[in-house]
Amino acid sequence: MLIDRYIYAVTKELPKKFRPETARVLRVLIDEKIEEMNDSLTEEEKVDRVLRELGDPKFLADTYRGHERYLIGPRYYDKYIFVLKIVAVSIVIGLSVATGAAALFGDDTDATIIGIITSYIGNVFSGILQGAAWVTAIFALLEYNQVPLEEMGQEGWDPSQLPELPEKKAHISRGESIFSNMFSTIILTLFFFLPEVIGISFMEGSEWNFIPLFNLETLTSFKFIIFIIFTINILIELVKIIKGRWTLNVALITTALSLISATLFITVIYNMNIWSPEIIRSFERYLPISFERMLFFLTGLVILVTIGEVASALYKGLKYGSGDQL
Incomplete structure (x- = not known):
C-alpha cells in the first residue's frame, strides 16, 4: 500500500x-x-x-x-502550459465569435474587410498577452504560497508524508474545469473587446433587429468588477485543475471564492442602470412581470445555485480529503 x-x-x-x-x-x-x-x-x-x-x-x-524547469516551478510547469493553451484558444474563439457577430449585426456601415481583419488581429494579440500575463501571475502566486506547505528538502522527507491514494469519486473532472474556463474566457473577452454585440437578435418582418443587453456608458464603470468576477471563477477552476482531486483546503478555497464572486455578481446585475433601456422596455412589453421583479428572481436563483455549489464542495472536501493539504 x-x-x-x-x-x-x-x-x-x-x-x-x-x-x-x-x-x-x-x-x-x-x-x-x-x-x-x-x-x-x-x-x-x-x-x-x-x-x-x-x-x-x-x-x-x-x-x-x-x-x-524554473519559470513557474517543476510542480506547476506542465499545468501552467496546459492552462495557458486553454486561455489562448478561448480568447481566439471568443474574439472570432465577437468579430463575426459585430460584422453581421453591427451598425458600423463604413467598416471594411481590411479594417475588420486588422482590428481582429490586434485584439487577438492584445487579448492573448493579457491572458498570458494573468495566468502567469496566478500560477506564480500559487507556487509562492505552496512552497512552505509542500516543498521539502530531500533530507526532510519521510514516507509517512505520502498522500493517501484518492478515491475515484474524489477526482475533479478536468474536462468540466476546462469547459468552464473556456466559457468564462470567451464571455470576458466579449465584455472587454466587443460589449456592443452582446444582446438579442431577432427577425421582424424581413429585417433583422438587435436589442443591446447593456447600457454601454454604465457598463464601463462596472468593467473592473466584472473582470474580478470572471477572474475569480477562472481561478476556482485553475485550483481544481492543479489539484485534480477534492481536499478540505480545495473545498474551503473554492467556497470562499464562490461566495465573493456571487456577491459581486449580484451587485452588478441588480443595478438597473447597467441594463439598456431598450431591453427593459422590450421585456416589460412582452412579459407580465417588471424587469426589476425578474432581477429579484434572478438574484434568488444565483443565491440558490451558489449555496448548492458551496454545499457540494464542502461535502466532497470533508469526505475525501479532510486530512490533506492543498
Whole structure:
C-alpha cells in the first residue's frame, strides 16, 4: 500500500502520457531494491528504507521528467502550459465569435474587410498577452504560497508524508474545469473587446433587429468588477485543475471564492442602470412581470445555485480529503 502511494505521488507530477510507463519502471526498481535488502529486516522496514533512499517523490519526478524547469516551478510547469493553451484558444474563439457577430449585426456601415481583419488581429494579440500575463501571475502566486506547505528538502522527507491514494469519486473532472474556463474566457473577452454585440437578435418582418443587453456608458464603470468576477471563477477552476482531486483546503478555497464572486455578481446585475433601456422596455412589453421583479428572481436563483455549489464542495472536501493539504 505504501509503495502504491509513493508511485502515485511521483506519477501525479508527470504529464499523463508518461505516467503508466513511469509507474511500471518505478515499481520494478522498488521491488529490486527490496529484494537486495537484508532478510533480517521486516517487509515494512525494507519498504521504508527503500522509499527513504529514493527520496521525496517530487524530486524523483524531476528525474523522470528529464529536466528541471524554473519559470513557474517543476510542480506547476506542465499545468501552467496546459492552462495557458486553454486561455489562448478561448480568447481566439471568443474574439472570432465577437468579430463575426459585430460584422453581421453591427451598425458600423463604413467598416471594411481590411479594417475588420486588422482590428481582429490586434485584439487577438492584445487579448492573448493579457491572458498570458494573468495566468502567469496566478500560477506564480500559487507556487509562492505552496512552497512552505509542500516543498521539502530531500533530507526532510519521510514516507509517512505520502498522500493517501484518492478515491475515484474524489477526482475533479478536468474536462468540466476546462469547459468552464473556456466559457468564462470567451464571455470576458466579449465584455472587454466587443460589449456592443452582446444582446438579442431577432427577425421582424424581413429585417433583422438587435436589442443591446447593456447600457454601454454604465457598463464601463462596472468593467473592473466584472473582470474580478470572471477572474475569480477562472481561478476556482485553475485550483481544481492543479489539484485534480477534492481536499478540505480545495473545498474551503473554492467556497470562499464562490461566495465573493456571487456577491459581486449580484451587485452588478441588480443595478438597473447597467441594463439598456431598450431591453427593459422590450421585456416589460412582452412579459407580465417588471424587469426589476425578474432581477429579484434572478438574484434568488444565483443565491440558490451558489449555496448548492458551496454545499457540494464542502461535502466532497470533508469526505475525501479532510486530512490533506492543498
